Amino acid sequence: MFPAPSGAIKNRAGFTLLELLVVVGIIALLSGLVLGVGRHAIETGKIARAKGELVVLAAALEAYQRSYGDYPQTKDGNRFLQSLIGRRGPLGSLLDGRCLIEAAKFTTAAALDPFTNSTAVLIDPWDQPYVYAYKSQSPWTNSRFVLYSIGPDGVDSPTLLPGGFIDPSPAVNTDNLYANR
DSSP, X not given: OOOOOTTOOOOOOSOOHXXXXXXXXXXXXXXXXXXHHHHHHHHHHHHHHHHHHHHHHHHHHHHHHHHHSSOOOOOOHHHHHHHHTTSBOTTSOBOOOOOOSOGGGSEEGGGOOTTTOTTOOEEOTXXXXXXXXXXXXXXXXXXXXXXXXXXXXXXXXOOOBTXXXXXXXXXXXXXXXXXXX
């Protein structure tokens, strides 16, 4: 082996700036992909949870209608919840009835206990109250109730069509999740 000539730079083990930039770029790209997929999975999970909760609430409303002869006649979120836990009759009268939902499986605004606080309302996975209405306008020709989540964007155009029917046509309502549609 020949000795290196004097003044020559010896080979050093290490990375060049270009190699480091390529590695950082690859790591940034992979991180972006993982975070994007993670956010999509979280959003898909929230949509599935909201749909499941709407199915349970709709079934509870049908049981309520069978027990009391009508659905709760309100558009108040707290009276809606009080009806489902057996505290209110169809016209809002106080009663001591059977609880139709497992209240502990649902989230309420400010984590209020609906059995001790009558202002509690059910909220969806995006921390917005579920929207419920039945016979809240005159005339109400819809034979069913209106129940939905305003969805991921948190924006809603809540105007009901005449007769108490849902108006899904506004662009802000495209991500709403409906119980009985």
